[in-house]
Amino acid sequence: MATSATRRMLLGLAVMAVVVITFVASGAVIQLIFTSGDYDKPVALTVYSLTLSVLLLACRNYIHMPDGQENPAETSLLTESGTAVPAEKEPTWPKRRLVWALGAMWFASQLTYNISLKYTSVATNSSLSSCSSVFTFIFSIVLLRYPLCRAAPISAVLMCVLGVLITALNRPSPKTDLAVQENILGDCLALGSACCYGLFTCCLKLWVPDERMVAYVFGMFGVVAFALGVPLLALCHVTGLEALALPTWGQFGAMTANAVLGSVASDYLLSVAVILLSPLSAAVGLSLTIPLSLVVDSTILGLHSFKGVYMLGSALVFGAVVLISWDTYNIDLEKEAEVVSPQARGQEEPLVHCGKSS
Template identity: 30%
Template sequence: MAGDVLWTKLRSSWRGLSIEHRKRALGLCFIFVVALIWVLASFLVQDLESEGLNPFLLTYIANSLFIIYLPLYYLAVRLTARKRNARSSEMQETPISAGHQVMADTERTELIVDHPVDVRESVSTSWRHSHWPAMLDKQVLAAAAVVAPLWFAAQYTFNVSLSETTVTSNTILASTSSLFTYALACLLFLEVFLVSKLAFIVLCMAGTALVTIADARQADSGKTNSVGGDLLVLLSGLCYAAYTIAIRKMLQDDNSLTMMLFFGCVGFLNAACLAPVLIILRVGGFVQTAGLTLRIIGLTICKGLFDNVLSDYLWARAVLLIGPTVATVGLSMQVPFAVVLDAIFKQPAWLSSASSAALTFVGAALVLTGFFGINVASAKVEEHAPA
């Protein structure tokens, strides 16, 4: 009973929200789920690489799995087309009551009676405008062609960095992408420049600086190049910002079918264009496959399905729902997850020193404060924006 009452209250509260507030709530929910998946996947990637899985091969397999969206997309197109035709047929076959014949709008009544085919086409067109992807396949393919190389570069540098630094440092430093994203968004007039937003982003940056200092002071014995790993994370953040802005600029349509087609194209381009590179690396001995087991392959596929296929789809929807900057800064929610899980399961080097632990926790707190601050600032902008 208590559960039913709670569910009823939640539904009532949801219905009371405006469309913009619903979009923000849905986008933030997506970001929360994505943040949790990404942190858990970071630990999995770290373990897989410690067992000998090459980061390039890992990134190639995981990103290529996006291709499963193509058959899902065309299946969804066929199903929605059938529903559309069924609704059109129902509209055509529905009898006109006597009451409708004496409507004040006689011209509209005559149109319905005399031209049922036009009505069917009108309903079909209206439905398509409401539910069908607003973009042509060529436009989505063009967006995928721009995003695919940036996406792979961001994922690859991120995965390599996990073999050089801790998950906590990796996660917190990845939040620097918020500054890159905001700068590009303002430069391309996708967002309005606000001093308050910049201040909170700088707060995030200050937090990342503290974590970098802690990481450099207490280099893990198994990760002697932790600073190099930190630099790779920063490079990954720059690539992330670039493809985030590209998605917002080139897609703009928050439609599930559009997203499915887009990611399917990204997966296809990744699989087709990088296959020759993978073969060359394999022949040259840079990528080893001899030590791969069914367990490693299975975990890699699971990582790709959850960390790429599912979470990246939710993330892209969030970018279109709440904007690139808020979505990017929102991923700072990974910070508390990473700090806690890293401390429990990995016993990182920063935890063995009181000063390094203090720097890490203070840095994490600054990043979280920046996230909440920029989210509030963005919400205020939307509230005062003209309808």
């Protein structure tokens, strides 16, 4: 029904709005921890933040994934007395090796993103990270068999790329000595994070089709982050890339709050948006971090000033979000229209009989 598709689209857009705000705030907090907080340890911060995702394992039974439609996992059971009772199918558990592969992709995406914040401003980082929509489009064609010649997604990606270029080529001017000194390494790391994220979202859609398993999967990412992060921390300490050091209580409190809200909660909500909309919709939606990060840089942190040309880039990005979301909505309507209900064929819904047969 159209109502179901509309509900999914609106819910997905609302979740994306929360994710965008949380991501920008988290990026600003991380950069402040590196600079004003004097804890320049991006690897340690990443490992600690992602390891806290194990909290989702303890809470997964209390988290319900909204799907905006009737629960497809419910079937009818018929008891010996002839009374029909609903029964829920067991969730589809993803293979363990696929969960570890997803965790490695997510760890790489978050690590490169956090390190890039040492060498780029929040605004520039957001612009480059938004290129994930281009990588997502490419991976969606290869992995998810998305149609190659659809005008809407191609136009949306082109609009997004153009908007990103406008903002990236007209970077805001620094207003204080505390502003990060940008260099090419930060740009490369931000683009690498965008590539990892694009691959991750497509694989998440492909390997975790059951929405009820998202909390479990992201909880397992905490285990993966610990398994990969501890050897990486030791390697960085031995090689001198990042010496191990305990944070102060103030730094620890800021890191913990940012990890719970900016990593655990936002990562879970992002996965909800990916499933409710599509990987490409979520990637283009994250491009809205560009204008928001510029406002944060200029008004809240007071680090940069920007001109009216950014409004053009922001408008293009916003138009891309609306276009790709509307295209996804129409695709969902087409898929629902292709499904012929048993009642329309004059057939009753099959019942599973409980008890002995006569």
